[in-house]
Amino acid sequence: MIAELGLAALWLAAALAVLQLVAGSLALSGKAQGLGGVVRPVAMVQGGLALLSFAALIVLFCQTDLSVKLVALNSHSAKPLIYKLAGTWGNHEGSMLLWVTVMGLAGGFVALVERRLPEATMLATLAGQAFVSIGFYAFLLMSSNPFERLPQPAIEGQGLNPLLQDIGLAFHPPTLYLGYVGLSVAFSFAIGALITREVGPAFARAMRPWVMGAWIFLTIGITAGSYWAYYELGWGGWWFWDPVENASLMPWLAATALLHSASVLAARNALRAWTIMLGVVAFSMSMVGTFLVRSGILTSVHAFAVDPERGTFILALLAINIGAALLLFALRAATVTEGERFTVTSREGALVFNNVMLTGILGIVLVGTLYPLLAEAMGSKVSVGPPYFNPAGAIFAVPMLVVLAVGPLLRWRRDSFSRVRGQLLLPLLLALGLAAGVAFNRGIDLLPAIGLALAPALMLASLLPLRARSLMRTPLPIWGMVVAHFGMGVALFGMASDSAFSTERLVAVYVGDNVGVGPWQVRLDRIEPVAGPNWTALEAKMLASYDGGAAVEIDPQARNFWAPPQQTAESALLTRWNGQLYAVLGEQGEDGRWQLRLWWKPFVPMIWLGGLLIALGGVLALFGRVASDVRRVIARDKIAYRRQKQGR
């Protein structure tokens, strides 16, 4: 019954999306002005119905209703409730339903609150949102119905991939999806503005909170995903340039560029066509990412759909949406009049540099990610990894980070470098001093060395915009910028420190043996069997002492899941203020020795701390802007009310 209810809600939502598109288009073309009034309510109800449908699927998973094919294939009655819940989106159909739900809710929310734009632009925006949604509804209903029943209920479910049974990962996909799909709003705003040719500061101010919101979720999602890969895979690395990781990084890069160009458009009415273009590109990257991840064209834990028909469907959707948007852009971009002008040494100039560099990195990542697919079509199997991505990305990232230190100090429109030179002296000296120090240490590669020299200077320089300001009166968006830029420095330092200073020990030891790694002494005390709800494991009890200090116990495990049968290595982490000890338990050899892999990673948690600071900066800026918008609306209403009273 619940499955049928969910399916009915989904069909209704799809029908409403069609109505939203048709009514919006007719009202825009002037054929049926009266229809314009229904577009907003329809968008809201459509979002509500999509949510209802998704809620139905969640209920089915929580009940482990094995008469539903999707539940039988991806869940198991013995799984903890939290992973039954997470199993809802831990599969192809469920994750696509989550996608359309977020898209519907985002459209409905825009329809509910956005009142700043001209009504025609709003109609075009909501029609654009509906146009994109319809494709995904069709995809779900025609080839990926999540509510399909089995002719005979299954006796037991097949379970969820144990690698995905992790609390951090349970909420990783919804977070990323809020980011991916939130960008659809920016896409629709861009389409709406192109159709009505209303590109200006008002458009940028309306779009910015949506981009900011999506960007915050993307940042958190990427940070969490990176941490998950770090401790769950047991390889000690935190970024593998896996196509799936790149799929989340590319929309983030585009959204970061879009945020910065939108702030130029909002403050200075410049970079008009470019901002529109980035709005289109950002969501296109989300769709490319989804295609890569979900089409089964890549093999990874994320690739659920191995059905080639689905891959073709997503590819067609991608081509239609991106193609239509780019065609519209090509037709209309020339009629978007040029914005205000500025000199090279100005805030705008620095932000243009940031945008060009971010686009460069985006290009590098996109080419590197797609190349193996193209090569395979030509008949050779190729993989592209860090030896390509690291240096090629750094060529753009390093200049961008240098300009990041300077740009926020420059004034809008026209400034001179000599005015800010004095302030930058201290960070510059710091960077040079560190560079000299690093240069003496011959064991460090070039890229980590650059990172180590640049990161502290960047942290210091990012605080400079607060100079000569009253900290209490500094607007929240400025705080947001400072915190986010500081976070970039923090993350960069963690990355560079991990590459430069990590030490690794790989040994086979008997119980009772001592192993040294960096400043740590680790003793393998004993091995114990332990059991969880759907797994059993061998757990190593190890005593780790830092620099001769008191011993702390850490317990890495080798886990055996039985539904589906699979082994995973659960690493153990011990965090200090200055780094992390990372331990993995391997196999027991024939001579009774246990394999251990230990890393001492100085300052590595700063990578994720930096990521969280970047996201926090976004939250502060978003909160500040929304609060001032709300204040403005209230003030306007008060004035209107007073006028009305006086008029009476």
Add this chain to the structure above:
Amino acid sequence: MNTGGIKAKHQRLVLVLVALAALLGAGLLAVWGLRSQASYFYLPAEMAANPPETGRAVRLGGMVEAGSIKTAADGVTIRFMVGDGKARVPVIFRGIVPDLFKESSGVVAEGRIGPDGTFVADNLLAKHDERYVPREMKDMTEQQARAAVVETQ
């Protein structure tokens, strides 16, 4: 740095050109990087017939030969042979092997060929579970299944 001399009416053109130049630069850089850094996939027969240059990152896929896994005295270094029925390549790997790595089963090794012709693996990818198989390995086992059928007929 001061380009105030450029008349403002050209600004849009200059911006477009700068963006195009950067993208072109990124594209050229990408092509150059991919030519030198992409890692190619080899079957043992291909590696025997036409070995990649020493030190270049490549991947090797095949079956771990039965009885070939030997653990060195340090307990963490293993040597084994990867074969495809036509040729066999010795592989050395230092590390904790993936859970489903075993003899007579498929493997993809990431690494480089050493001066003595031994493949030095940095990483081993084994079949993870029923639904997660390295892409090359899936094709490979199908080929091998077909070959096996032909042999038995």
